[in-house]
Structure formats: C-alpha cells, structure tokens
Amino acid sequence: MRATTATPVAEQPGADGRWSPRLWALLVVLAGNMLIDALEVSVAVVALPSIGADLDAGPASVQWVMTGFAVGFGAVILFGTRLVQRLGRRRVYLAAVTVFAVASLAGSLATVAWFLIATRVVKGVCAALTAPTGLAIITSTFPEGAARNRAVAVYSFFGVSGFSLGLVLSGLLTGISWRWTFAFPAPVAAVLLLLGLRLVPEQGGRNRAQGGRPYELPTALGLPAALLSLVYGISRIPGHGWRSPGTLGAFAAAAALCALVVLRERRAEHPLLPLRLLALPALRRSAFGASALNGSYLGLLFVLTFHLQTLLGWSPARTGLALLPAALPPVLLAASSGRLVQRFGPARLILLGSLAPPAGYLLYLRASAPTRYSTDVLPTLLLLGAAFVLCFAALHMQALTVAQAAEPGIVSGVYQTAVQFGAVLVPALVAALMAGHRPRPGATPADVMSGYHPALLLITAVGVTGLAVAVTGVLPQRTPGTSTP
Structure with a gap:
C-alpha cells in the first residue's frame, strides 16, 4: 500500500482571533522569503568594486550585477500575475524559491561576469513571482480585519528591512569574499523551501475554460528583451561609441520590440499591460x-x-x-x-x-x-x-x-x-x-x-x-x- 502526502490547506485564525503555531510559521516563511527578496536589491551594491577587480569588469559592465536583479523583477512582474493565476500559488511559489536557491549558489561560483549577471536576472524573475504571491497567500489565509492587517504589516516590515540588511551583510561578507554575498541566501532559501512544502496551502490554477486568462507570451517575452537591448546599448557606449553598429543595433532592437509590445497589447483581448x-x-x-x-x-x-x-x-x-x-x-x-x-x-x-x-x-x-x-x-x-x-x-x-x-x-x-x-x-x-x-x-x-x-x-x-x-x-x-x- 503506497503512502500519500497530503497537500497543506489554508488554515484560519481561531474564533478568539488567536493564531495557531502553524499560522505563525506560515507567516514567518512568507516574510522570510520577502526579506531575502528585498535584500537582493542592495546586497550587490557594496561588493561592486571587489567584483569588478576580481572579474576584470569596468563600471559599465559591473553595473549589470546590480541592475540585473531589477531587470528580471521588472520585466516579469506583470506576467507573473498571469502565471500564478494559471498554475496556482503553491506551485509557482515553491518552484520560484527552488530556482532562487540554485541561482544563488551558482552565482557565488561564477568565474566570468556574464554568468554572475545571468544568475542575478534569474533571481529577479524568481522574486517577481514570490513577492506578490506571498502577499496573495496572506490575504487569502488571514481574514479581512485586524488579523490580515497585522500579517501584512509583518510581511511589509520584513520587506522594507531587507534593503538595509543587504547593505550591512554585503559590507561584512565582502570583507571575506564577495562570493559570500551571493552564496548565503542559498541555504536560507533552502530552509524556507522545506518549511514551505509543509505550510504553504494549495490554491489550484485555472485554465482558460475555468476563466484563466492567456499567458500573452509576446508581451511577456518582448518587454524584458526590449529592456535588455536598451541597457546593452547603453553599456556599449563608453567602449564603442554612440555610432557603432552594435550600439545602434541594440537601440533599434529595443525600439522595435517596444513597438511590437504596444501593437500586441492594443489588439489583445486580455492584455498584460492595458494601455488605457x-x-x-x-x-x-x-x-x-x-x-x-x-x-x-x-x-x-x-x-x-x-x-x-x-x-x-x-x-x-x-x-x-x-x-x-x-x-x-x-x-x-x-x-x-x-x-x-x-x-x-x-x-x-x-x-x-x-x-x-x-x-x-x-x-x-x-x-x-x-x-x-x-x-x-x-x-x-x-x-x-x-x-x-x-x-x-x-x-x-x-x-x-x-x-x-x-x-x-x-x-x-x-x-x-x-x-x-x-x-x-x-x-x-x-x-x-x-x-x-x-x-x-x-x-x-x-x-x-x-x-x-x-x-x-x-x-x-x-x-x-x-x-x-x-x-x-x-x-x-x-x-x-x-x-x-
């Protein structure tokens, strides 16, 4: 006889408003993940000179290490909402935490700048999925009123604290090696993942027949591609000039991709970015x-x-x-x-x-x-x-x-x-x-x-x-x- 593992279901506070240990644990997991997401925004800042010296990258190249996270986050935040709607909160959340942990470890082992930058973009994508999904899990688990307000306040506090903590940890860890600034989130995310497997409640996705909206992949792929092309063109200017074919080609590609996104969004029945x-x-x-x-x-x-x-x-x-x-x-x-x-x-x-x-x-x-x-x-x-x-x-x-x-x-x-x-x-x-x-x-x-x-x-x-x-x-x-x- 094969054993089965039940998927966690949402638990509500008691009639007296008190939270069970399981609810507190769920909030700690979600808030802890929000903390490391916010921490990633600043954790690379202080390490940039050390990274540039170690990987032989100048300011125009090393800035990607800082901005790569924002590229992934900003380019996917709209698409992430649609993805969660179709696949379900639990599945997307746990998958994103898993990839985040792997990307953190991989980034700490990077020997060339482009690989480190790629892991930063991947982690930004993961954060764009976990941050709003964690908040959605809170709003669906804690009833409207004092319980939800308190849970959102804890979640938000961890978020705003992450940036400050990232500056401090980056400074302390870079003194040992800049690689530790990217490695230390990996075990933290792994622990949060193990706890999340037991605590994050199920919330099934909806296919199109059930009211789920289409992914709108042209916009989901075109927007990050346009942003990457634009920043790539900017980063080429110091070494190659405004008029070099590569620089002009990057700017032209960014403009063309933006035009395609706008055209697609104007015609889409359920646009990711409603132009109105x-x-x-x-x-x-x-x-x-x-x-x-x-x-x-x-x-x-x-x-x-x-x-x-x-x-x-x-x-x-x-x-x-x-x-x-x-x-x-x-x-x-x-x-x-x-x-x-x-x-x-x-x-x-x-x-x-x-x-x-x-x-x-x-x-x-x-x-x-x-x-x-x-x-x-x-x-x-x-x-x-x-x-x-x-x-x-x-x-x-x-x-x-x-x-x-x-x-x-x-x-x-x-x-x-x-x-x-x-x-x-x-x-x-x-x-x-x-x-x-x-x-x-x-x-x-x-x-x-x-x-x-x-x-x-x-x-x-x-x-x-x-x-x-x-x-x-x-x-x-x-x-x-x-x-x-």
Whole structure:
C-alpha cells in the first residue's frame, strides 16, 4: 500500500482571533522569503568594486550585477500575475524559491561576469513571482480585519528591512569574499523551501475554460528583451561609441520590440499591460515619480560605493554602514507612512518628499577632495531617507486610487514595473558616464572627483524631473475628470 502526502490547506485564525503555531510559521516563511527578496536589491551594491577587480569588469559592465536583479523583477512582474493565476500559488511559489536557491549558489561560483549577471536576472524573475504571491497567500489565509492587517504589516516590515540588511551583510561578507554575498541566501532559501512544502496551502490554477486568462507570451517575452537591448546599448557606449553598429543595433532592437509590445497589447483581448491605464494622470505621475526616486537613489549608491572604496580607501564593511542613513528611516517609520498619507494626502507628501533628493544631490556635487563624510556625504543620505519616508508609500497609494474594483493587482503591477525600470536605466546611464570619464593612472583625488560629476549631474537631473512631475499633482486640474485625485 503506497503512502500519500497530503497537500497543506489554508488554515484560519481561531474564533478568539488567536493564531495557531502553524499560522505563525506560515507567516514567518512568507516574510522570510520577502526579506531575502528585498535584500537582493542592495546586497550587490557594496561588493561592486571587489567584483569588478576580481572579474576584470569596468563600471559599465559591473553595473549589470546590480541592475540585473531589477531587470528580471521588472520585466516579469506583470506576467507573473498571469502565471500564478494559471498554475496556482503553491506551485509557482515553491518552484520560484527552488530556482532562487540554485541561482544563488551558482552565482557565488561564477568565474566570468556574464554568468554572475545571468544568475542575478534569474533571481529577479524568481522574486517577481514570490513577492506578490506571498502577499496573495496572506490575504487569502488571514481574514479581512485586524488579523490580515497585522500579517501584512509583518510581511511589509520584513520587506522594507531587507534593503538595509543587504547593505550591512554585503559590507561584512565582502570583507571575506564577495562570493559570500551571493552564496548565503542559498541555504536560507533552502530552509524556507522545506518549511514551505509543509505550510504553504494549495490554491489550484485555472485554465482558460475555468476563466484563466492567456499567458500573452509576446508581451511577456518582448518587454524584458526590449529592456535588455536598451541597457546593452547603453553599456556599449563608453567602449564603442554612440555610432557603432552594435550600439545602434541594440537601440533599434529595443525600439522595435517596444513597438511590437504596444501593437500586441492594443489588439489583445486580455492584455498584460492595458494601455488605457497609462492614460490615467495619477498613475503616470506616481509611476514616473517612483521611477525617478528609485533610479536616482540607486544611481547615487553606485557612485558612492566606488567613491568611498576606491577614492577614500574605505573597507566594504565601513562603506555598507556609511550608506545606512538613507536606508534606515523608511524601516523605522514604515508603520506610520499610511497614517501620514491619510492625514496630509498623497499629492502634498509626494511634493514635499520630492524636494529632498535634488537638494541632496546638489550638496554632494559640491563635495571636494579630500571628502569629509559628515559634511559631504551624510547630508545627502539623510535627505534621501526623508524622501523615502515622505513620498514612497504615498506614490504607491496614489497609483492605487485609480484602480477599479477588479484592477488593483494590474495597477500595482504597472507601478512596480516602472519602479524597476528606473532602477535599471538610471544606474546603467550612470555607469556609462563613469566609465567614459575614468581617471588616468596617477590622477589626483580632485581629478577623480571631477570624473564623477557627469554622472552626478545626470542623477540630479532625474531628481529634478521627479520634482517637476510631483508639482503637477498639486496644480489645479484644467480639465474635469475622475481619474485624478
């Protein structure tokens, strides 16, 4: 007689509202996975100079290690929702965690840059599947009200904490070897997988006959291909120039793929990216504002990690701790962000928060050699921390105000895609400018600092553009409509 293993089913809190040990364990598994997903966004930042030196990769190439994760996440987040709908939450979630663990171990063994970059893209794809699916499992397991709010709060806190933890761990582990920064998530993910096999409840998929929507593979494949072509073209500019056939070919391929995606989405019965949503001013403002904030911040971190380690000679551990002032405030004040939005409204908070990044970037532009952390770097990081506290949650909430009853997931997916695209494009441009202005051997510290200025000017311009978009949110609307808050 063959033994069978029952698939876990969803368990609800008791009548008194108390959670069983099994429910707590499920939440710990989901939140723990969210932690390592968020950690991956920052874990490569401090290690970049060491990776570049070990794998003989310049800034234009090594930026892929940081942005590769965002490429995978941003390009798949819309498709991931459709995939989960068709295959079921449990199956997709556990498969993604498995691949994440394998990719983490493989990346730590990389001997060439392209292989490490490929594992980063794969891990971004996995995170795009597990992060929203974990939240969906929570909302279907915990009943609406205090129980669900508490579970979502725990899940969100682990998410916002991951970025800060990634900076610290990256600095500490890179001091031993940069390979440990990519290896350590593997055993953590493996443990979460083993626990998930016992705890993650079943939720079957739906085929088309049962109401499941088609995969829309042309868009699912075309969008990441367009983004990869665009970033590849940008990364070629320092070494080959704007007019080289390879650079122009990459840009042409990106434009052609974007055109095909738009054409396909206009004709699709169930599009992944409904173009009519892009006509909603509030969603456009939120998506562009968050993209500018996230992209300019990561671009600055890219400059800072090279500045502090190569110019000032700081250790990776010291560099990671030095970057925390921008990352800790959102963690400490995450619980109050919703109350701030309810009290002051998203548009005002977004405008106030958008003032801080350009001010911080301008302060950093005036830094000279020798650089003093307390006066040249710290004020910029504190202003960025204030910007995230004030407006990052408000940007997401403003985007969701335009969602109809059946569309919050789609609107959130569009918003998250824009956030990740900013995290890809701005650092890629920053790295290209840094590579094009690399100091000659024997250059003075002042010459090195001047080589950072073109990249910093771009970062500042992105921050100013985000501020300009935020201003439009508080101006009186000239045309009537219900789509703008």
